[in-house]
Amino acid sequence: MLFLEGTSSAHLYTVLSGCGFRYKLLPDGRRQILNYCFPGDFIGLQGSVMQEMQHSIEALSDMVLCVFQREGLWRLFETHAGLSFDVTWLAARSEQILDQQLLSVGRRSAIERCAHLLLLFACRSEELELAGAPNKVRIAITQQHIADTLGLSLVHTNRTLGRLIRNRVIRWKEQEFEILNRNRLAELAGEVETAKAVRPLL
Amino acid sequence: MLFLEGTSSAHLYTVLSGCGFRYKLLPDGRRQILNYCFPGDFIGLQGSVMQEMQHSIEALSDMVLCVFQREGLWRLFETHAGLSFDVTWLAARSEQILDQQLLSVGRRSAIERCAHLLLLFACRSEELELAGAPNKVRIAITQQHIADTLGLSLVHTNRTLGRLIRNRVIRWKEQEFEILNRNRLAELAGEVETAKAVRPLL
């Protein structure tokens, strides 16, 4: 599944299962991943509200989406105050996550960025109760995805993750990583873990 | 004027005049500016919707704000579908700008970041019709602000801007800069200028 930037997609989606990510490209191919979309997330609000999408979306695993008609958004606001409030809640929340990423990419070192991202994945995973075991996160990404999320090169990302692995802060096997030393990770990220917010169910 | 992170501000604001910026700090003082707030922008949606603000705000000039009660937001959704739609529109728009910044900070070189930011300022300034002369932007920021917006050090920012000035791409005097070669700037930024969106007036 793939939506391309610039297309005026007529739809809004809610992720029911699976996950994917939003990203932007520069003309020469450099890619920046903006955020990840997990179940419960809303996709396409920008495209619904603005003229066209300014980003692209790609799936990491099979996704099941609930589709809304774009024109329906306006009707939703007229007739379902509660739901439209939730839409706005989700928008505010994803803005918060973007804020965090921007802080990370702008001001944290490579190892701090990795620590913060892994912690973010862990938090979201727990929030969704996707987690089988605690501190284990199952997500189908490659190191290239991590590099493009953190604004680092693939090679440097690999070396930095390697450092975390060698120091027994995390473990990384196949499509899953495990946090061995959460305190150390939080210390590196330099941020208090975010209080879990009650998420509305759309 | 200053709002501190973590405080549970009971208010929502619309900027009527003046401008400011949102930012986050790391424990050791590193600062990342998230975005700038110009007239018409909405401040505090996150704080209204989530438990507390995760960022701080600082004014660059005297600001006149229109204050809403936080509890009023829910009532607004119930009674004024049109206005609540606009609130969401503004949220989607600021998310778009955050996306752009994230791309910039993550994947552009120092000179590309500067070019992109200057262009962004110019676009917003024109959109607001604050601009006296075309290609002139009046904004009360220091190079430290630019550095903290772009995730660069002050020294490197200074050298990079110096390069743009020496090459007659821009001019910089006091609280105002002028774009001398807009094409070159756009070329460096590597992005088509965004189509102007019709902004709702709150």
Added chain:
DNA sequence: CGGAACTTTGAGTTTCCTCAAAAAATGTGG
């Protein structure tokens, strides 16, 4: 006029990048 804030420049260092290639894992068809 003097102090504070901001800009500019120099010098040396570090982080992160690119290029290149090997090793390991994954997937595919026979």
Added chain:
DNA sequence: CCACATTTTTTGAGGAAACTCAAAGTTCCG
């Protein structure tokens, strides 16, 4: 289950972008 192609991870080496420290100019402002 194996041979082969592809993708992903890992390692080495050298280079460039950006950083830090330090200090000198400038401008701003009371």
